[in-house]
Amino acid sequence: GAGVSQSPRYKVAKRGQDVALRCDPISGHVSLFWYQQALGQGPEFLTYFQNEAQLDKSGLPSDRFFAERPEGSVSTLKIQRTQQEDSAVYLCASSPGWTSGTAYEQYFGPGTRLTVT
Amino acid sequence: SQQGEEDPQALSIQEGENATMNCSYKTSINNLQWYRQNSGRGLVHLILIRSNEREKHSGRLRVTLDTSKKSSSLLITASRAADTASYFCATLISSGSARQLTFGSGTQLTVLP
Structure with missing residues (x-):
């Protein structure tokens, strides 16, 4: 199936602007992470x-920095x-989630490259 | 802050040679994972080794874990030009609600054709 997708792929913002970055996780995955x-x-x-x-x-x-995932699927990171x-x-x-004693690998999206000018 | 440190920071080898990368970390872990990142792309999971395992194999990859020394190594055998990428170790520490991976700073591997 489809992997993790992120949009936009590239974002240029002027200092002081607000930005919103979107993440669509793999369907059914319980856990979602953001990294910088x-x-x-x-x-x-x-x-x-x-x-x-x-x-x-x-x-x-x-x-x-603020992040949300209101319906447990798509997430938005706002700066x-x-x-x-x-x-x-x-x-x-x-x-996929977390089961006591079982740890899962994480599936990464391609990332959003943010440049603040 | 970065939990792990990879060694070396950069490695250049000829196609067909083996590549070994090392990772050291600071605190007790649940598992250690290795990821690959091609230039401008996201990370791809390679292999996971649990804290009670000492060695694991996957295709041309061999990972070892020494929890007493808080170190791990990744061996790529018979390297190919397509293996050129950055390689990161990442440790999983499960504490309370925390499930984060903590990454090292990476080894940049270049395989010359």
């Missing part, structure tokens, strides 16, 4: 949803009043 990847670095965790519940948002760098340091690739990943 700076150039030349590994991804860094931002936030995690299980169905519609945001269970962990410890990685969000500031209160300008308000963008700053130059927000320039990065934003990756979304989904996984």
Whole structure:
């Protein structure tokens, strides 16, 4: 079936603008994750949803970052009043879920490259 | 912050040679995963090794895990030009509601034809 999709693939924003990044996870996947990847670095965790519940948002760098998954499927990462340091690739990943004692690999989308000018 | 550190940061080899990448991490883990990322693309899961496993194979990939040293290695045998990519190790720490992967900074592998 279809993998994780993200839109837009590229976004250029002027400093101070708000942006919204969309993630469509694999159908039926319970868990959804957002990561931020700076150039030349590994991804860094931002936030995690299980169905519609945001269970962990410890990685969000500031209160300008907000994520939601209202119906437990599509998720949106919103960044308000963008700053130059927000320039990065934003990756979304989904996984089937979590069963006690069983951990699943995560399936990543292609990412949205955000450039703040 | 990055939990793991990959070594080396960059590796260049000839097609047909083996490539070995190492990863060290800091805290106790549930499992360790290796991912590949081609330039400008998302990450692709390669292999997962649980904390109670020591070695795992998948095709041309061999992963080892030493929890006493908090380290892992990824061996790619008989490398091909198509293996050129960045390789990341990622550790899963399950604590409370946390299910996040923590990635290292990656090894850039170049396989020369």
